[in-house]
Amino acid sequence: MSVSQHDWSLHRKGQIDQERHKEKIREAIKKNLQEIVSEESIILSDGKKTVRVPIRSLEEYRFRYDPGRQAHAGQGDGKSRVGDVIAQEPRAGRGKKGEAGKDPGYDYYEAEISMEELSELIFEDLELPNLEQKRQQELQTDAVRFTDIRKHGPLTNLDKKRTILENMKRNATKGEPRFKDIKNEDLRFKVWEPTIRYESNAVVIAMMDVSGSMGEFEKYIARSFYFWMVRFLRTKYNNVHIVFISHHTEAKEVTEEEFFHKGESGGTQVSSAYELALQIIKERFNPHDWNIYPFHFSDGDNLPWDNDRCVQLVQQLIELCNIFGYGEIREGHYRSPSTLMSAYSRITDKKFVAVTISDKKEVYPALRKFFARRGDAVPAGR
Amino acid sequence: MADSDLERLRDRIGYAWEIAHEFGLDPFPTHFELVPATIMYEFASYSLPGRFSHWTHGKAYYRQKMLYDLGLSKIYEMVVNTNPSYAFLMEMNDLLQNTFVAAHVFGHTDFFKNNVYFQHTSRRMIERASLNAERIAKYEFDHGKLEVEHFLDAVLSIQEHVDYHLFLKGEDEAEEEEQLRRGEVSRTRPSTEYDDLWELDHEEKERRAEEERERRRGRPPKFPEKPQKDLLLFLIRHSPILEPWQRDVIEIVRQEFLYFVPQMQTKVMNEGWASIWHSRIMREMADRGMLSDAEAVEFARMHASVLSPSRTSLNPYYLGYKIFEDIERRWDNPTREEQERLGRKPGMGRQKIFEVRELDNDVSFLRNYLTKELVEELDLYLYKKEGDEWVIVEKNWEKVRDGIVASMTNFGFPYIVVDDGDYRGNRELYLRHLHEGQDLDMVYAEKTLQYVHQLWGRPVHLETVYDGKRILLSYDGERNSKTTLER
Numbered sequence: 001m002s003v004s005q006h007d008w009s010l011h012r013k014g015q016i017d018q019e020r021h022k023e024k025i026r027e028a029i030k031k032n033l034q035e036i037v038s039e040e041s042i043i044l045s046d047g048k049k050t051v052r053v054p055i056r057s058l059e060e061y062r063f064r065y066d067p068g069r070q071a072h073a074g075q076g077d078g079k080s081r082v083g084d085v086i087a088q089e090p091r092a093g094r095g096k097k098g099e100a101g102k103d104p105g106y107d108y109y110e111a112e113i114s115m116e117e118l119s120e121l122i123f124e125d126l127e128l129p130n131l132e133q134k135r136q137q138e139l140q141t142d143a144v145r146f147t148d149i150r151k152h153g154p155l156t157n158l159d160k161k162r163t164i165l166e167n168m169k170r171n172a173t174k175g176e177p178r179f180k181d182i183k184n185e186d187l188r189f190k191v192w193e194p195t196i197r198y199e200s201n202a203v204v205i206a207m208m209d210v211s212g213s214m215g216e217f218e219k220y221i222a223r224s225f226y227f228w229m230v231r232f233l234r235t236k237y238n239n240v241h242i243v244f245i246s247h248h249t250e251a252k253e254v255t256e257e258e259f260f261h262k263g264e265s266g267g268t269q270v271s272s273a274y275e276l277a278l279q280i281i282k283e284r285f286n287p288h289d290w291n292i293y294p295f296h297f298s299d300g301d302n303l304p305w306d307n308d309r310c311v312q313l314v315q316q317l318i319e320l321c322n323i324f325g326y327g328e329i330r331e332g333h334y335r336s337p338s339t340l341m342s343a344y345s346r347i348t349d350k351k352f353v354a355v356t357i358s359d360k361k362e363v364y365p366a367l368r369k370f371f372a373r374r375g376d377a378v379p380a381g382r
Numbered sequence: 383m384a385d386s387d388l389e390r391l392r393d394r395i396g397y398a399w400e401i402a403h404e405f406g407l408d409p410f411p412t413h414f415e416l417v418p419a420t421i422m423y424e425f426a427s428y429s430l431p432g433r434f435s436h437w438t439h440g441k442a443y444y445r446q447k448m449l450y451d452l453g454l455s456k457i458y459e460m461v462v463n464t465n466p467s468y469a470f471l472m473e474m475n476d477l478l479q480n481t482f483v484a485a486h487v488f489g490h491t492d493f494f495k496n497n498v499y500f501q502h503t504s505r506r507m508i509e510r511a512s513l514n515a516e517r518i519a520k521y522e523f524d525h526g527k528l529e530v531e532h533f534l535d536a537v538l539s540i541q542e543h544v545d546y547h548l549f550l551k552g553e554d555e556a557e558e559e560e561q562l563r564r565g566e567v568s569r570t571r572p573s574t575e576y577d578d579l580w581e582l583d584h585e586e587k588e589r590r591a592e593e594e595r596e597r598r599r600g601r602p603p604k605f606p607e608k609p610q611k612d613l614l615l616f617l618i619r620h621s622p623i624l625e626p627w628q629r630d631v632i633e634i635v636r637q638e639f640l641y642f643v644p645q646m647q648t649k650v651m652n653e654g655w656a657s658i659w660h661s662r663i664m665r666e667m668a669d670r671g672m673l674s675d676a677e678a679v680e681f682a683r684m685h686a687s688v689l690s691p692s693r694t695s696l697n698p699y700y701l702g703y704k705i706f707e708d709i710e711r712r713w714d715n716p717t718r719e720e721q722e723r724l725g726r727k728p729g730m731g732r733q734k735i736f737e738v739r740e741l742d743n744d745v746s747f748l749r750n751y752l753t754k755e756l757v758e759e760l761d762l763y764l765y766k767k768e769g770d771e772w773v774i775v776e777k778n779w780e781k782v783r784d785g786i787v788a789s790m791t792n793f794g795f796p797y798i799v800v801d802d803g804d805y806r807g808n809r810e811l812y813l814r815h816l817h818e819g820q821d822l823d824m825v826y827a828e829k830t831l832q833y834v835h836q837l838w839g840r841p842v843h844l845e846t847v848y849d850g851k852r853i854l855l856s857y858d859g860e861r862n863s864k865t866t867l868e869r
Contacts, residue, residue: 001399003392005416005473014424014447017440020531024437060438061829062539063796063844065820068767071775073786075691075700076761080774086693086765087772 021058025111028058030121037122037367038224038360051118052110116235122364123232126371128202128240130322130351131291146190153189162188202291203241204233205280207273209298211248212265218329222297223260224363225327229295230256232371243280247273249303253280270302270340274313278320287320295325295370300338307343314344318351325370326354387477388416394481397672401663402488406736409491410505411466414484416473423447425460425470429642431508434515434634436534458688459483463645465505467491478677482684485663489656492739497651499644499743507641514634521627533628536833537614537635542795544636545612546643609799609814612636613834616800622809623839632837646793647743654702655739661685661703691760694772696786704760705751710735744790752786754779762786788818796822801845811838815846822846824855831857 029036032053036042042051074086149159167186168179206229208222233240244259245251251272254262277294285292294317302310318324328341337345337356344354355366395414402409417425425431427442449455458479461469469487471480494500504510522530610616614636618629645652664685668678689700712720714731721727738747757779764776764785776782791797802812811834815822827844834842834857841858845867852867 001395001412001414003388003395003414003416005388008418008421011421011424013435014420014427014440014443017435017437018444019440020435020437021440021444058441059826059829060539061826061833062542063798063815063830064823064826065796066823069821071764071766071785071789072694072772073696073782073789074693074763074765074774075696076693076763076774077691078761080761080763080777082763082774082777084774085771086774088770 024058025053025113026117026121029053029111029113029118033122034361034364036118037228037364038221040220042118043220043224043227050112050114052112053118058111115231119231119235122228122367123235123371125373126232126368127236127373128233128291128293128322129371129373131202132322146192148191149188150191151185151188153191157190157192159188159190201289202237202293203243203285204229205243205245205277205292205294206230206259207245207247207251207277207294207296208259209248209268209270209273209296210246210262210264211268211301213268213301214263214299214329215331217331218299219263221329221357221360221363222327224360225297225357225366226260226295228363228367229370232367241285243277245273245276245280247276251276268298268302269306270296270298271306271309271313274310274317278313278316281317281320292321293323293325294321295327297327297329298340299330300328300340302338302340304339307340310340311343311346314347314352315349318347318349321351323351323353323370326352327366328354328356330356330358391477391480391484394477394667394672395484397667397670398481398485398488398663401666402485402492402659405659405662405666406732407488407492407659408496409467409488410464410495412461412469412487412491413466414469414471414487416471416480418473419450420447422457422460422470422472423450426457430462430511430638431468431470432512432515433638434511434518434534436531436538438538459487461487461490462508463494463500463503463505463641464507465495467494468508478673478680479684481667481673482660482664482681485667486656486660488663489659490652492659493648493652493655496740497644497648497743498741499647503641503644510641511638514638518631518634521631525627530631532836533631534635536836537632539830539833540613540837541635541639542793543611543613543798544639544643545610545615546640546647548612548615605803606800609801611797611799613798613800613813614639616803617837620803621838624837643793644743647745648747650696650698650702650705650744651739651742651747652702653698654704654706657685657689657699657703658706658735694765696762701760702747704756705747706735706738708753708756709738709751745787748783748787748790752783757782788820791818796820798844805843808840810841810843813842813844815844817847821848824848827855828857828862831855831862835859 036053039053042053076084080086149162163182163186164179166188167182168177170183170186171177171180206226208226210219214222230242233242242256244254244256246254246259246262246264247268247270248264248266249269249272253276273296274294281287281292314324314326326341326344328338330336330338341354341356344352353370355362355369357363357366399409399412423446424443427446428439433439446455446457450457457472458475459469459471461467467487467490469484469491471483475483494503518530518534606616614632617624618632618636621629624632664673664678664681667673668681673681689697689703691697691700710731712731713726713734714729716724716726716728738751742750762779762782763774764782765772766775767773768775776785797816797818798813799816800811801814803809805812813834827846831842831844841856843857844855846853846855854865854867856863856865
């Protein structure tokens, strides 16, 4: 018999296989982006750093008994009786992976992933289309980049990790590989250079129909789309302005918070939103200086006499903008295009992009359609 | 752990070892190693140190570690069935916790050494697992990591379908007999005076085989002759599409799984046995003044937490502990009736529990010793899903006992046999689930069939019963299908 203790610090087997597992999660997520992009728990998870993503392909299939039909054994406190309820299934259809024996329900594997990682996967090959270099380079960002390591420098730039490593190396040469007696010669400093990245100015004008005809589904789709759009813009571009406009028969500029959380009612007059957009562009975003991207989501249920006016306004907007995106949400019986959409079919300019969404799964393709890399795009000044 | 603490731990484990022997335990020599938490969770999720790489191990590791980081679960020890045995203790646990764990470990290593179901396990499994891992790593190098991974995905999905009774039947003998029948080897067994009797047996067999041939004249012989439980072995020997390295990978998975079978078959007994002895060894140490009063109290708290019951599962530590205690009590103080009718003498409790630990497995242990009184005292029940709720459906002690025993049969997995390796004369594989009242998970079964197809290369079928109907699930390489069979 013996009792011993060794150094395991270099042992990595578990981490390596865990990495492979993570990689498989990422692959699975990529394959399922369509579902994941409109996954309610993610859209409604505002501000959370990690989200849970249901993944079927990472289950370890085997011949097993149906857990829902099987009798399981448990132990009471001495007073249990036939008919006692000992556990409840979580919300139907969204089983959580229970701990062994704790929750024998139907379950599928849920991977935990950070919002950042998920966004990266979704936005991997998306960009702001037709971005041009504009006159006034307001978006130049002075990012600091650490470029070198030296033995001297201000203490605030001390590279602690490297310093500790140097110290351990030096001690190791004396046969004592550990961290102790730090000396000046161990110190390492990071050296940085200011770099200036030039970016083009961009503003996105997000318009959303909040009229009475926009039902739960329509609102949810518009919201999902903008949820990812805002995230996409903030992830990919250091500084993009976003203007939020919600409209029914009247349009008004609102805060992000109001845009996503407030519902209104009443009829629909789409032109009101476009007029406001034009006015905002005129007042604040000179097209010589700005790349401008208006997007509009609606169910297309517009006052019929307003449609021609809308077409005119869209054409005016296109003159000033890089692209104009229109998303129409049609569900169930209303799948045929609206009169508004029919009116828009007269617009032939390539800068006008329209999509129809009638299913949750179509949010991701819509994102891709609006923000896909375009072969003939003017190279962005970055 | 600081050096001085390590020294004290050594002393204490030494005492525990002596006390264990005084109690009559006979453990393998046991080496203890203190490891950091990450290593402990790695070993636990791979079930053995040094085992081959696969993402499912990584997944288990990640979950173990997460539960630990969130403070939801804690592993105290991990012990490997080898001779000498290796036990891993958590570096950060304190002296008392590790003493407690060591006492518990001696219960396990005694059980490994003496329980009859462990007699065929390799006692050098750590080396074997490492060699297996090296071989798999070499195949990854030769054939590509992804290729090996996909293959392992398929093999691991059916790893439970091995025949652990082949040891008892004598697998080699069966093989030899088969060769004999095919006339490949001559009889070389040493002759004994009973040879003529064996001969009779042989003649009888040949006569029956002849009859069978007569009955099936014109039809190809059945293949396999008798249903085979060892799906992995069947694939190794008869799959039409596997490369040698693939057959070897199946053999590795099979060999490692067979090694774990006795542990799965004796979970309740093994943990119960270890719990009985950790509590007695620790109490003895306290009585001899080796533990302070504060430590004795702290130990009682840990013991209670390890043995706490759960509403939705059976805690094997608690259940096993109570049954062993009950057996000892009943054999120490037999009733008048037991004394007269069964001839039991008082005071035989200790001897009886040692006998049980040697000869039983969980199924026989629960079947024989989970009494009406215990079921009632422990308030055991069966529960089922009804709508969205899990509801207690059974408290009758016999039905509860039988339900628990049934859930442990074939260590909780459906019993599936290879019925036909040449189904429809078309080299299709026909598997049959021996349905014993519990229906299969259909989604899982269909996906698993796809894996079986990957290993067999021709259409595969599984016959089972669902909602009282005999059905046949099939996968032909492109589509899953389901047909209802005639009764």
